[in-house]
Ligand SMILES: C[S@@+](CC[C@H](N)C(=O)[O-])C[C@H]1O[C@@H](n2cnc3c(N)ncnc32)[C@H](O)[C@@H]1O
């Protein structure tokens with residue numbers, strides 16, 4: 001009963017916090033290597049429900065973009081940035097596999113200490129030659145966007161024709177079996193016409209598939225994508241959220257074990273989504289985010305401007321927001337507990353006693369709600385808490401989605417082949433600054 005209230009407060013707060021000002025460029029170089037996120041915003045089909053920054057695939061544009069990405073990587077390296085792990089997301093990073101492989105090679109060459117490499121893709125790209133190239137490039141986690149195995153829902157999502165039906169997707173996943181340390185499938189739930197039976201069939205198909213990790217995302221929306229979806233796929237009722245989530249937990253366990261509130265793994269622990277494991281990360285490419293030295297950064301959403309800036313020796317960063325000490329601790333609480341556990345040693349090392357003194361109202365409220373449990377070593381999420389965290393993380397990502405829509409609205413002429421001119425949300429105040437690299441300390 002209290003969860004919707006907590007989630008609503010959180011939703012309002014998350015929206016307020018997605019206001020970025022102009023940026024003078026990415027932060028001073030961190031003392032230790034940090035995580036790297038690369039954004040590849042190209043897709044062959046623009047799915048109606050998706051608010052990620054993506055544009056229609058055009059080979060020339062893709063090649064130009066990847067060349068700029070590699071140039072930007074060299075700029076960061078020359079400034080002293082070193083990376084310890086890599087996540088390539090999109091869009092669809094595998095749209096031109098050769099470009100991706102060349103870029104992965106460069107990241108590894110510049111960062112010999114790099115450990116995990118994670119790449120997103122879609123079922124159509126699970127072809128032998130692409131899989132071999134990804135394995136050869138050191139990819140340890142391949143994340144495949146399946147969404148659902150229900151052919152009717154796939155058709156509504158405009159994915160059936162391009163990415164294949166249930167049988168084809170299962171066949172393609174079989175081709176990828178055993179090649180990567182972690183083979184993840186991205187699933188979506190609370191789709192407008194999804195029934196309980198369809199959801200349970202999806203969970204059964206995941207268990208029968210060779211995937212050893214599954215991410216179950218609740219449908220997350222932003223104003224423009226919600227309107228587009230209402231016209232094409234229908235409207236998803238939020239009231240089913242708890243029932244659907246409980247069904248996922250009930251049917252996925254014990255075969256899979258939760259590693260975050262919506263990510264589940266079977267067998268030995270694999271490579272997780274980067275958000276939980278990595279405190280700080282640098283985001284490169286157009287429409288990427290970073291979080292370094294207590295500041296959130298966003299890069300330009302204009303692909304043309306991104307390429308121009310890199311060619312002029314600038315970084316892609318155009319927006320930033322410094323995060324206050326209390327908010328940093330709240331972010332730590334949210335993201336770590338999303339990964340199910342927050343160790344006392346970790347927060348003591350980072351914040352001393354300030355963490356428990358500063359966040360006692362939050363910790364008390366979550367304990368009173370039965371969402372978290374405290375022991376000598378720290379805090380962990382209960383099943384009840386997992387559901388609350390799903391709602392809070394959805395609210396967090398929906399605010400990010402709304403921000404993306406605003407940014408895309410500002411460059412609608414460049415994206416003329418897409419229906420993005422419908423974002424009605426008030427524009428956050430973003431002034432595009434020079435985005436030079438700040439001097440390394
Ligand atoms: C950005 S996509 C990249 C992967 C690839 N392009 C694909 O779709 O197969 C990563 C995942 O985000 C999830 N996603 C996209 N739009 C979503 C939405 N509106 N709500 C929840 N999850 C979403 C999907 O599960 C998708 O596979």
Ligand code: SF4
Pocket residue numbers: 042043044045046047050051052054090091092122145
């Ligand atoms: S869901 Fe994946 S394929 Fe569809 S538009 Fe979004 S990023 Fe592209």
